[in-house]
Amino acid sequence: MERRILGRTNLEVSVIGFGGIPIQRVDNEMAVKLIEESCNRGINFIDTARGYNESESLIGEALEKVGRDKFVLATKSMKRDYDGMLQELSISLKDLRTNYIDLYQFHNVRSLEELDFILSENGALKALKEAKEKGIIKEIGITSHSPEILDKAIETGEFATIQCPYNPVERQAEEVFKKAKEMNIGVIVMKPLAGGAITNGELSLRFIVDNPNISVAIPGMDTLEQVSSNALVGIDKRKLTDEEEKKLFEEANSLGSQFCRRCGYCLPCPQNIDIPVQFLMEGYYTRYNLKEWAKSRYDAMERRAVHCVECGLCEGRCPYNLPIRKMLKNVVKKLG
Structure with a gap:
């Protein structure tokens, strides 16, 4: 598995990581198998979140059995205030069954006002910086669906990593990724298959990892077959042929700009509509x-x-x- 340096963290991460959203759909036994198979295939980066229901707990149990030291572990929280972030961090440590987290991120920052509050005296950044001083977390990152917000965030110098959607349909963050690489900030790609809208996952992942500004892509996985096929992209490192690129972008263009990435943030619906x-x-x-x-x-x-x-x-x-x-x-x- 190809490994890249995650910006100034100096952490060496597999170019294909394990996205922790879908694992909440499996039982404890399968969760252990998924993490074990990921390890066997050379995947050493796991990304989860407080908001992914049972994801942290399932991953924590799996890491206890497979080996915490075999992975670079990242999670994130939607809390923006000091006290709320301390509470979330405590829960993450408990559920992940670990005494430290490699990367703790601000999850889905949606406005410049939110970013400003995070950076303020009573904001959540203060809580994470204190935790970093104690060795409870190693690095601090930020995630957003907005390249504009991430551009502002990296200018502050407070974040070691950024995370943003990127795939053949959504390429709007390419300039921010380039800037981040120049500033030695790690780049984590979420939604590498556009939330499942892109059916040819292999081609999409190969397109993504061909970008030298990207540190790691984190497709969500809930089957052993997905772990195997996704990991293979980071192992064989083949570039797209002209024919494969044409096929991939024909599908991407057919999706247009207004399509659901199946992130689930819209739920729950009061009418119980999925x-x-x-x-x-x-x-x-x-x-x-x-x-x-x-x-x-x-x-x-x-x-x-x-x-x-x-x-x-x-x-x-x-x-x-x-x-x-x-x-x-x-x-x-x-x-x-």
Whole structure:
């Protein structure tokens, strides 16, 4: 597995890391197998978050059995204030069953005002800097879906890493990644498959790791097959052929700009609609010529797009500012 230096942290990380969102869907036994297989395949970077439900707990149990010292461990929190961050850090340490965390990140910073508060006297950065002085965390990072916010963040000099979506559909952060590399700041890529919207994961990952400004990409994995195939990208290091690049970008262009990355931040819906799944079924129906299958799956759901009452709560949570209500109406138009 190819390894790269994670900016000024000087941590040596596998170019393919383990994204911790999907692991919450598996049981304890499978979680251990996934982390063990990742280790065997040369993956040594794990990224999770307080907000990923049982992810930290499952990973913590797995690390206790596979070996904490075999991984560079990163997690993150949505807390912006001093006291709240201290509480979150304490929970992370307990759930991850460790006495230190290699990288603790501010999760999904969505505005410059949020960034300013984090940096303020009563902000959460103060809590993490104190924890770093005690050796409880080694480095501090920040994640956002906005290149503009990350650009401002790296100018402060307070963050050793940044994390942002990047894939053949979403390339808006390329200049920020270049700037970060020049400033010796580590670059972590989330949403490398555009939240599952890109079906050819291998080609997308090969496109991403070919960018020398990127330290590590973190596809989410919940099967041993995914671990094996994703890890292979970091092992064989083949560049895309012209034909493969054409195939990849044809699919990327077909997605347009307004598509669901299935991050789940829009949930829970007051009407109990699984919003990302609505768009997933619409994608199968529209783009992948699986009309009958998608329609039958959609019709079998108890709560569907048609049950949306347009309250708009989902749109306020969406990090991509998608017009979810309008998009759900489009699902109804196509699937009924």
